[in-house]
Amino acid sequence: MPSWVSARRSSKCPTTPAGLPERWRRSNASRRAAGRENPEERTRTVLEELFGVAGKVVLVTGGSRGIGLAIAEGFVKCGARVYLCSRNAEACALAEKELSQYGECRAIPADLGTAEGRRALTAELTAREDRLDVLINNAGAIWAETLDDYPESGWDKVFDLNVKGSFFLVQALVPLLREAATPDAPARVINIGSIDGFHIPHHETYAYSSSKAAVHQLSRHLAAQLARESITVNVIAPGMFPSKMLKGTVEKHGEAAVLAPVPLKRFVSPSDMAGAAIYLASHAGSYVTGAVLPVDGGTATTL
Numbered sequence: 001m002p003s004w005v006s007a008r009r010s011s012k013c014p015t016t017p018a019g020l021p022e023r024w025r026r027s028n029a030s031r032r033a034a035g036r037e038n039p040e041e042r043t044r045t046v047l048e049e050l051f052g053v054a055g056k057v058v059l060v061t062g063g064s065r066g067i068g069l070a071i072a073e074g075f076v077k078c079g080a081r082v083y084l085c086s087r088n089a090e091a092c093a094l095a096e097k098e099l100s101q102y103g104e105c106r107a108i109p110a111d112l113g114t115a116e117g118r119r120a121l122t123a124e125l126t127a128r129e130d131r132l133d134v135l136i137n138n139a140g141a142i143w144a145e146t147l148d149d150y151p152e153s154g155w156d157k158v159f160d161l162n163v164k165g166s167f168f169l170v171q172a173l174v175p176l177l178r179e180a181a182t183p184d185a186p187a188r189v190i191n192i193g194s195i196d197g198f199h200i201p202h203h204e205t206y207a208y209s210s211s212k213a214a215v216h217q218l219s220r221h222l223a224a225q226l227a228r229e230s231i232t233v234n235v236i237a238p239g240m241f242p243s244k245m246l247k248g249t250v251e252k253h254g255e256a257a258v259l260a261p262v263p264l265k266r267f268v269s270p271s272d273m274a275g276a277a278i279y280l281a282s283h284a285g286s287y288v289t290g291a292v293l294p295v296d297g298g299t300a301t302t303l
């Protein structure tokens with residue numbers, strides 16, 4: 001488990017509906033009144049007001065390992081109440097135990113590639129919470145096979161989860177997102193796309209690259225629809241993160257070959273992923289919607 005965020009719990013909740021300048025004025029005044037003005041405290045306060053996510057209710061799908069676990073850990077350590085979901089109940093319980101040492105984390109096992117699984121997750125979450133501040137659609141599947149042999153079952157598995165699953169989870173959870181949404185503090189949907197959605201991958205992962213391009217376009221469409229309800233929708237498009245999903249590729253080709261096309265010459269790190277997600281979920285990210293944010297060390301963006 002990477003340990004890159006201090007386990008300190010924030011005492012400030014950034015979800016108050018007031019605008020930032022007003023909040024700055026108020027906090028400056030109270031600091032002066034208390035005679036506690038010092039640069040360190042000012043820096044901490046500004047960082048909390050800009051990027052704080054304490055008190056937010058966050059759902060991370062596929063949060064039991066890999067990118068989802070890194071994002072969930074970041075939010076838990078910053079004081080959010082985090083729910084994570086994946087199919088394997090044992091892996092869910094392990095992740096819940098691991099993250100609970102830093103703060104609030106509950107795991108809800110469900111298969112989000114099925115309508116039944118999405119219904120079960122929605123019912124469980126609705127029973128526990130009356131609002132959802134941040135939905136992170138991260139659970140994803142990949143299938144690699146030659147063009148001649150690419151099976152329809154592989155195509156369906158990838159699309160059922162990556163595209164259909166994400167869309168219908170937004171549909172199911174939009175009532176809870178509406179409860180959290182205000183013009184000054186919008187609710188957020190963050191979909192995990194991929195740079196494979198806008199460049200051509202080296203591998204024969206036809207359904208995967210197509211599904212991620214679909215996730216990017218679906219997110220922009222949802223962003224246009226949900227902006228009027230103060231719900232933002234954005235995409236993080238990661239480059240290569242050394243998870244189970246990437247393991248086979250690295251084993252087959254070796255780390256040096258895999259990293260050769262990456263200008264910044266390293267894999268995506270847990271803090272890269274958590275940092276991008278926290279930014280999009282925070283006050284600092286509240287005026288961003290319909291964006292696809294590549295976090296790829298320049299792989300696709302400097303081509």
Ligand SMILES: NC(=O)c1ccc[n+]([C@@H]2O[C@H](COP(=O)([O-])OP(=O)(O)OC[C@H]3O[C@@H](n4cnc5c(N)ncnc54)[C@H](OP(=O)(O)O)[C@@H]3O)[C@@H](O)[C@H]2O)c1
Pocket residue numbers: 061062063064065066067068085086087088089091110111112113114138139140141161192193194195237238239240241242243244245246
């Ligand atoms: N790794 C990369 O280099 C990379 C690059 C770009 C984008 N991405 C994207 O980032 C996201 C996370 O990828 P990752 O690399 O962290 O993959 P990973 O290590 O394979 O993790 C996938 C997560 O999703 C869960 N999951 C899979 N199928 C599910 C289902 N039907 N219902 C519910 N949960 C399910 C898995 O748990 P269970 O198996 O227990 O269900 C696991 O928690 C994916 O959307 C992926 O496409 C990854």
